[in-house]
Amino acid sequence: MKRTIKKVAVIGSGIMGSGIACHFANIGVEVLLLDIVPRExxxxxxxxxxxLESKVVRNRVVNEHLANSLKSKPSPIYSQKFxxxxxxxxTTDDMAKIANVDWIIEVVVERLDIKKxxxxxxxxxxxxxxxxTSNTSGIPIHFMSxxxxxxxxxxxxxxxxxxxxxxxxxxxxIPGPKTSTEVLDFLNEYGSKFLGKTSVVAKDTPAFIGNRIGIYGIQSLFHLVKEMGLTIEEVDKLTGPVIGRPKSATFRTVDVVGLDTLVHVANGIYENCPTDEQHELFKLPDFITKMMENNWLGSKTGQGFYKKVDKDILSLDLDTLEYRAAKxxxxxTLELTKTIDKPINRFKxxxxxxxxxxxxxxxxxxGMFAYVSNRIPEISDELFKIDDAMKAGFGWENGPFEIWDAIGVANGxxxxxxxxxxxxxxVTEMxxxxxxxxxxxxxxxxxxxxxxxxxxxxxxGQDSFIILNNIRESKKVWSNSGAIIEDLGDGILxxxxxSKMNTIGGDVLQAIxxxxxxxxxxxxxxxxxNQAANFSVGANIGMIFMMAVEQEYDELNMAIKMFxxxxxxxxxxxxxxVVAPHGMTFGGGCEMSLHADKVVAAAETYMGLxxxxxxxxxxxxxxxxxxxxxxxxxxxxxVELNVLQEYFLTIAMAKVSTSGYxxxxxxxLQHGKDVIVVNKDRQIAEAKKHALLMAEAGYTQPIRRTDVKVLGKQALGMFLVGTDQMEAGKYISEHDKKIANKLAYVMAGGDLSEATLVSEQYLLDIEREAFLSLCTERKTLERIQYMLTKGKPLRN
Incomplete structure (x- = not known):
């Protein structure tokens, strides 16, 4: 049977329900979001x-929840227009409308009686x-139906x-006792192809796969931190980016998610898994019980393991349960891994x-290796599903079995x-x-x-993916210190x-x-x-800084011209x-996308000049x-000035998109030319398809443009008046104004007396001249140095 999803109903509009509704809206599906009628x-x-009969009152709960969700950061929706x-x-007046939907998702409170x-x-x-379907995080599916x-x-x-x-x-x-195979196969593919998810079919066991392993990991750390006398800062240092986990590591993650949420799932596992060999580990330590009593639940209550006081972040001392300055x-051991770029290579x-x-x-x-090995076949028959669940649900770069492999199975x-x-x-049989x-x-x-x-x-499920890790060595055509060229097959490279953070320096330019x-x-x-965390953070500004400081302006001019x-x-x-950006796509990475025949961007692309x-x-x-x-x-x-101003402001305000859309x-990005892929895992395969389509359709080399209309003094005058006013109003600094005026000169095509058609090369030459002149400014060098040392922009 062919099944399509044009409309879904989401019952329950809390944080999770509104988030699910927004994500279906993200992919173009029509959504009916319902919640209860207020009692007073x-x-x-x-x-x-x-x-109480007024429609605005009857829909108050759902409308308030959705409005709060849309205002939250990071945003649940790719574009507010969606x-x-x-x-x-x-659910009282509008339930009959579910007769017109293709999929109904229940997201109400975690109580079996209410769900039934x-x-x-x-x-x-x-x-x-x-x-x-039910979005339950732990109630057995077989009870619900x-x-x-x-x-x-x-x-x-x-x-x-x-x-x-x-x-x-x-x-x-999670299948119920009578769920049809057709339904499971459909949802598995739909989750991957349309929702952009890692679909994992789990067994109907307490907390399923992700939370069973994830909560074990956190609970074991709660006990280990006391046993070893570690501080929460030390655990967060050890369990963060150094091992390929999110920056929020362990305790900050619990603060964000909410301690009550974690306790609810841990209690559920403790009560429902009496034969688990680590059953006692799911008992809450005393400090967690005390935090629950004090309502120290994390971000939602203003304090948890961390507490912000004015501009200071304080940490909880787990022995005294008092907040102190962070240490x-x-x-x-961590110092020894600083030269090892990939977390997977650090574990040994x-x-x-x-x-x-x-x-x-x-x-x-x-503890983790023993625990995951014992969960097969209880929670999954296949070990890769456990790894997939931890990577996709908890943001781990590598799953537990991948880490075990990296250490060596026998060594583990x-x-x-x-x-x-x-x-x-x-495992020993293996x-x-x-x-x-x-x-x-x-x-x-x-x-x-x-x-x-x-x-x-x-x-x-790999057939729709190209995994670069798997072909990097066997399909390598050429490489240097900054890049690798691989053969994707069918005539496409x-x-x-x-490079570090995929910055673009001389070696990357040579490779292009x-x-x-x-x-x-x-x-x-x-x-x-590429399939790194980010496409590219831009040009190698360290190289630009060194040339500028040494006043090697001829070499710097040549480097910019080469770019x-x-x-x-x-x-x-x-x-x-075809350029395939994702994640941070800044500066030079963005410029490369601007010059592609087509951009196949991931939905999660944060692009900006x-x-x-x-x-x-x-x-x-x-x-x-x-x-x-x-x-x-x-x-x-x-309207020409207005159009030009919009593009000017995109650069002058350093606007970064919060999504590909x-x-x-x-x-x-340009409508009719560039496309978005929701599942990043499919991005390289999709980009290859588009390159092949263009090639097979008879690709013609474009002719260089000599017909770019620039507005000259008319536009330049408008921009200069604007920057004067911005500086006078103290919205921008004197140096901001200088940079903006240089940009104005380039985008106006110089101080030409009237609108004129010019070539791209003419604009590139005045762009390069403006860039070079800014590199001679002390305040520019201060900004570059600050970015290199602090990792954030300086306003001077």
């Missing part, structure tokens, strides 16, 4: 003379064949989104540490034994069978150890940056030119994309060039390109 009027409603796809209502009442109400109006019709039960299961629904990728699908955490070093950090890692990994067992722990029998690792890579695909067959089996040379001679097209010329090669090569923050203007063709894009939109003389609003 507010003071304000009484004063207005409203009654909120118009959500219609609100209440909701499902009873849903069944009265639901049309046969409509999907019904008791007493419902056969059709209801066949189309019912759990679909557990993680909060926030837009950003966390885990989508757990800096340092460990010799970390577990050998001779200090407290090494002891901590050995104890925590020993030795660490466990030293802590008095044993792995599940299947080693005995000749398999030395949980994963292997063959012919560009990932394989995992399958316990029943005792063999390596291909991880399903991929250029992957390998080499990739275009190779593509033009022997291939059909080129993708510029510009390379961007123009991206635009004017004889093969299609941010050069003003370091005291310069976009010098790699970005200023030129924004003037050109404005020129292409000129229609009537009376928002980049269309700032003019950095």
């Amino acid at each position: 009027l507010t003071e304000a409603e009484t004063k207005k003379g409203l009654t 909120a118009s796809r959500i219609t609100t209502g209440n 009442l909701v499902f009873e109400q849903i069944e009265k109006f639901r049309k046969p064949g409509t999907l019904v 008791e007493g419902r019709s056969e059709d209801f039960q066949q189309h019912f299961c759990g679909t557990h989104f993680f909060n926030p629904a837009r950003y966390l990728k885990l989508f757990e699908i 800096k955490a340092n460990f010799a 070093v970390l577990v050998k540490g001779k200090d407290k950090a090494g002891e901590f890692y050995r104890k925590s990994f020993a 067992i030795e660490i466990m034994k030293a802590e008095g722990l044993e792995p599940a029998a299947w 080693l005995a069978s000749g398999s030395e690792s949980f994963y292997s890579v063959k012919e560009g695909a990932t394989y995992f150890y399958n316990i029943p067959t005792k063999s390596q089996v291909k991880v399903p 991929n250029l992957e940056f390998q 030119n080499k990739a275009i040379d190779l593509s033009e001679k022997e291939y059909q097209g080129l993708v510029i994309g 510009q010329d390379t961007m123009m090669r991206v635009r004017y090569s004889s093969i299609p060039v 941010v050069e003003f923050g370091v005291g310069v203007l976009p010098g790699g063709g970005g200023s030129k390109e924004m003037a050109l894009r404005a020129s292409d939109l000129f229609r009537k003389n009376d 928002e980049a269309f609003d700032t003019g950095l």
Whole structure:
């Protein structure tokens, strides 16, 4: 049966319900969001003379929840315009409308009795064949559908989104006793393809996969922190980015999520998993019980493990339960990993540490390895699902079995034994069978150890992905210190940056030119994309700073010209060039996207020309390109200045899009040309498809533009008056004004006496001249130095 989702109903509009509604709106689905009718009027409603029968009152709960969600940061929605796809209502007046939807998602309070009442109400109006799912985070699915019709039960299961629904990728699908295979297969594919999620089919066990393992990990740390006498700052240092986990690490993450949420799930596991070998570990330590009594739940109550007082962040002393000034955490073992870029390569070093950090890692990994091995087949038959769940639901860069592989399976067992722990029998059987690792890579695909067959089996669902980690060595065509060129097959190459933060320096520029040379001679097209955390934070400003400080202006001029010329090669090569940005795409990374034949951007792309923050203007063709894009939109003389001003402000205000969709609003992406991919894992494969399509359709090398309309003195005068007023009103500094005036000169095409058609090269030359002149300014050098040392912009 072919099933399409055009409209969904979300029942329950709290933080989670509104977040799910917003994410469906993100992908273009029409949403009906319902919640209960209030039982009494507010003071304000009484004063207005409203009654409980007024529609505005009856929909108050849902409307307030959705409004709060849309105002929250980070935003749950790709663009505020998408909120118009959500219609609100209440469960008393509007339940009949669910007869017109394709999928009903229940997101009400975590109480079985209330959920069962909701499902009873849903069944009265639901049309046969409509999907019904629950977003429960722990209530057994088989209890919920008791007493419902056969059709209801066949189309019912759990679909557990993680909060926030837009950003966390885990989508757990939990079948009920009678859920049909067709429904599970559909949801699995829909989650991946349309919702951009990592879909994991889980068993109907307490807390499913993600929370069962995640809460074990946090609870074990709660006990370990006391056992080893560690501070919360030390644990957060040890469990953050150094091991590929989010910056919020452990205790900050609990503060953000809410201690009460964690306690609720931990209690559920303790009560419902009596045979778990680590059952007692899910008992709450005394300090957690005391924090719950004090209502120290984290961000929602203003204090938890951390507390902000004025501008200071205080930390909780777990012995005295009093707040104190935060202490800096340092460990010799962590210093040894500073030269190791990838977290996966650090684990071998970390577990050998001779200090407290090494002891901590050995104890925590020993416990985690033993625990996950014993959860198979209880919570999952396949080990890769546990890794997928932890990466997608908790933001871990590597799952527990991947970490174990990195340390070495046999070595991991030795660490466990030293802590008095044993792995599940299947692990030792795996080693005995000749398999030395949980994963292997063959012919560009990932394989995992399958316990029943005792063999390596291909991880399903990879066919729509290209995983660069799997092909980097076997398909390498060329490399240097900053980039690798890989053969994606079908005549398409991929250029992957390998520099720190994927900055663009001389080695990356050399690689771009080499990739275009190779593509033009022997291939059909080129993708510029990578699968790091961010696409590129821009040009290597350290190199620019050194040249400017040494006053090597000729060399700096040549370096900027090489950057510009390379961007123009991206635009004017004889093969299609597709750029695939994601995450932070700043400065030079953004300029590269501006010059592509097509951009295939991830939905989570934060794109901006941010050069003003370091005291310069976009010098790699970005200023030129924004003037050109404005020129292409000129229609009537009376609006030309307004159009140009919009593009000017995108640069002058260093606007960064909060999603790929928002980049269309700032003019950095173009409708009809550029596309968005919701699932980042599919991005390289999708970019390859577009490059191939263009090549096979008969790609024609573009002709260089000589018809860019610039407005000269008319525009320049308007911009200079504007910057004068901004400085006079103290909105910008004197140096801000200087940079803005230089940008104005470039985008106006200079002080030409009238509107004139000029070439791109003319604009590039005055852009480069403006960039160079700003590099001679002391205040610009101060800004660059501050960014290099502090990692944030300086206003001077």
